[in-house]
Amino acid sequence: MRQAFGDELVILTDANIGYEPEEVRRVMPAMDELGIGWLEEPFPAQDYRSYRAAKSWGRTPLAAGENHYTRFEFNRVIEDGAITILQPDLSKTGGITEALRIAALASSWKLPVHPHSSMTGLNHAASIHFLAAIDNGGYFEGDVSRSNKFRDELVENPGAIDRDGNVWPLDKPGIGLEVDEEFLAKHPPIEGPGYV
Secondary structure (H helix, E strand, O other), X not given: OHHHHOOOOOOEEEOOOOOOHHHHHHHHHHHHHHOOOEEEOOOOOOOHHHHHHHHOOOOOOEEEOOOOOOHHHHXXXXXXXXXXXXXXXXXXXXXXHHHHHHHHHHHHOOOOEOOEOOOOHHHHHHHHHHHHHOOOEOOOOOOOXXXXXXXXXXXXXXXXXXXXXXXXXXXXXXXXXXXXXXXXXXXXXXXXXXXX
């Protein structure tokens, strides 16, 4: 990717908790050399020891947060100092209010927030509004899969993307969406953790 697109392309990597510490120790020098923007979730969320160790193995920032929930968990992450890219998911972290608290906490430490986005159009719209409301917001992570009914049929388009790739909140009341009640009746939420 770096050879094909040069240094202007920001490359972000996501290990999806698939690495052992020794694997991160081996890949970090290559990531540093390639100018990778971050290594996301190399380890499970509560493996604080591995994150602290990995920080010393290179310059590539460590990112995590989609599996951390309240501001109290993020406070631990921030105080540890190993994870410097915070990625709360509004569907998992307690909604917009708790995410705003996390962003304020991160801002006081001068840390950026790049929210993880779940697959639904509701989450996308809420994440876009959240990013527009904070002073330390970064990238919007949107689901671009070809077939996602919970993005495409549950609600209308959750955010406008301009020709430069910027995404903008909808200019309507609330988060700007109306839920298709008929679709929701056919696909009711299930009990347990969700990604709405």
